[in-house]
Amino acid sequence: MAHITVSVEYAIHCLLWLAISDDRALSSRDLAEFQGISPTFLAKILPKLEKAGIVGAHEGVRGGYRLARPASQISFLQIVDAIEGEKPLFDCQEVRRRCALYGDCPPKWASGGVCAIHAVMLQAEKAMRASLALQSLGDIAMRFNRIAPAKFFDEIDEWVDERMAIRTGRSGKPEA
Amino acid sequence: MAHITVSVEYAIHCLLWLAISDDRALSSRDLAEFQGISPTFLAKILPKLEKAGIVGAHEGVRGGYRLARPASQISFLQIVDAIEGEKPLFDCQEVRRRCALYGDCPPKWASGGVCAIHAVMLQAEKAMRASLALQSLGDIAMRFNRIAPAKFFDEIDEWVDERMAIRTGRSGKPEA
DNA sequence: ATAACGCGGACTGTATTGATCCCCGTTACG
DNA sequence: CGTAACGGGGATCAATACAGTCCGCGTTAT
Numbered sequence: 001m002a003h004i005t006v007s008v009e010y011a012i013h014c015l016l017w018l019a020i021s022d023d024r025a026l027s028s029r030d031l032a033e034f035q036g037i038s039p040t041f042l043a044k045i046l047p048k049l050e051k052a053g054i055v056g057a058h059e060g061v062r063g064g065y066r067l068a069r070p071a072s073q074i075s076f077l078q079i080v081d082a083i084e085g086e087k088p089l090f091d092c093q094e095v096r097r098r099c100a101l102y103g104d105c106p107p108k109w110a111s112g113g114v115c116a117i118h119a120v121m122l123q124a125e126k127a128m129r130a131s132l133a134l135q136s137l138g139d140i141a142m143r144f145n146r147i148a149p150a151k152f153f154d155e156i157d158e159w160v161d162e163r164m165a166i167r168t169g170r171s172g173k174p175e176a
Numbered sequence: 177m178a179h180i181t182v183s184v185e186y187a188i189h190c191l192l193w194l195a196i197s198d199d200r201a202l203s204s205r206d207l208a209e210f211q212g213i214s215p216t217f218l219a220k221i222l223p224k225l226e227k228a229g230i231v232g233a234h235e236g237v238r239g240g241y242r243l244a245r246p247a248s249q250i251s252f253l254q255i256v257d258a259i260e261g262e263k264p265l266f267d268c269q270e271v272r273r274r275c276a277l278y279g280d281c282p283p284k285w286a287s288g289g290v291c292a293i294h295a296v297m298l299q300a301e302k303a304m305r306a307s308l309a310l311q312s313l314g315d316i317a318m319r320f321n322r323i324a325p326a327k328f329f330d331e332i333d334e335w336v337d338e339r340m341a342i343r344t345g346r347s348g349k350p351e352a
Numbered sequence: 353a354t355a356a357c358g359c360g361g362a363c364t365g366t367a368t369t370g371a372t373c374c375c376c377g378t379t380a381c382g
Numbered sequence: 383c384g385t386a387a388c389g390g391g392g393a394t395c396a397a398t399a400c401a402g403t404c405c406g407c408g409t410t411a412t
Contacts, residue, residue: 001369001399003179004266004297012293013271027388036274041371047390060379063388076296089304090180095189098212101331109323116319117188120252120311121180128265128304135296143292147285155277177367177400203357217402223359236410239357 007045008083010037012137014046015079018055019071019141020153021160025064030163045083052082062164072138077129079137089128090121183221184259186213188313190222191255194231195247195317196329197336201240206339221259228258238340248314253305255313265304266297 014031028046032039046065050057054074055065067074096115097106114122190207204222208215222241226233230250231241243250272291273282290298 002264002267005369006267006269007370009266009269009271009293016293029388034276035271036276037271038371040373043389044371044391050389057389058379059377059389061385061387062380063378065389076300088178090185091178091182093182093185095185095211095213100210100212101328101335109325116316117185117192120308120316123311124252124304124307127307128300131300131303132296135299140292140296149285152277159277181400183401205357214402216404219358220360220402226358233358234410235358235408237354237356238411239409241358 003087003089004080005084008080010035010042011045011049011079011083012076012140013037014042014065015049015054015067015071015074015137016140016144018065018067019137020144021156023066024160025058025062025066026160027064030064030160034159048083049079052078054078054082070138071141072136074137075133076135076137077132080132089125090118092118092121179263179265180256181260184256186211186218187221187225187255187259188252188316190218190241191225191230191243191247191250191313192316192320194241194243195313196320197332199242200336201234201238201242202336203240206240206336210335224259225255228254230254230258246314247317248312250313251309252311252313253308256308265301266294268294268297 013035017031017034018026026034028043029039031046032042046055047057049055050065053068056068057063057065092115094111094115096117097111099106099110102110189211193207193210194202202210204219205215207222208218222231223233225231226241229244232244233239233241268291270287270291272293273287275282275286278286
């Protein structure tokens with residue numbers, strides 16, 4: 001369990017596939033099966049991206065998710081915040097106010113402003129967030145486009161087509 | 177519960193007091209009571225600082241801890257690593273290899289090198305660590321010396337003296 | 353010899369994370 | 383129109399990590 005959780009990892013991978021499969025709505029089940037991750041768990045993650053305005057959701061049959069804006073305008077920081085809700089790197093307990101010499105009410109020079117230790121942590125968090133803000137989903141998508149062979153994108157299209165045919169063409173029984 | 181835990185917070189506050197009370201060995205119990213934190217929990221934290229070479233421990237009666245080197249040579253990053261053991265900001269699950277199209281063995285263009293998403297997180301972690309490495313315990317100690325009134329340092333000395341008298345002068349019963 | 357120390361292991365309780373299940377409202381398609 | 387595929391949200395559960403406690407051991411001044 002790390003500070004940036006697997007929920008964020010799943011979210012970014014999903015967004016990457018949405019960025020690559022141009023403007024076709026993919027359902028949470030498709031995204032899960034395509035990547036070998038838990039469908040029910042992914043179904044808890046994608047609504048967070050929708051509420052943050054990163055993806056658009058379409059309900060009902062043939063519904064699914066699309067990017068709400070170009071991948072180049074979606075930063076990693078926005079994704080992390082959408083999933084984890086700006087959880088702080090450090091949770092200051094204000095130990096400085098508990099010094100035995102103060103008794104119950106610490107003097108103002110010891111309790112005013114931001115704790116110096118907290119300030120250091122906030123600066124580190126700021127550096128981390130700035131780094132995440134610099135990278136966009138589009139950057140990663142471009143990198144993927146460079147290294148993946150052209151044939152692979154055709155395979156993706158085929159897989160998605162097959163998926164949609166199974167879901168709606170026949171009813172209920174996939175590949176039985 | 178944040179990425180940088182309260183153990184780190186306790187550790188830094190203790191180190192700050194050690195830096196201020198010049199070269200007098202303070203016991204873990206003294207440090208705990210002085211700051212209003214759990215003595216038993218603090219007793220689990222200080223040995224980590226000792227194994228990391230940040231403080232020196234002196235066993236036996238009248239024992240305690242001292243800084244192992246000048247406060248200006250102790251960075252926040254060293255303290256965090258000493259307590260948390262270089263725990264990563266992000267734990268990559270290598271989702272990229274699980275794509276349904278690959279079957280059991282993903283192609284080398286998809287599994288080689290570092291995952292692009294992981295690389296972004298590593299860069300953010302590097303930025304955070306660089307920020308923590310820039311700040312030293314000495315910086316905070318100097319800031320504290322500026323804002324705390326001169327009288328306060330005398331009070332600290334008195335408190336420590338009284339403590340040591342109680343522990344060794346009489347036996348067992350503090351202020352009874 | 354005693355009692356204050358540091359050190360380490362075993363243990364407990366609680367919060368978070370990862371994950372599952374169920375039910376509801378919505379929507380396309382037959 | 384009815385059915386079944388969708389998204390959305392709540393209840394629940396297991397595993398893990400964190401915060402904190404307890405006990406016993408070896409060491410060392412007095």
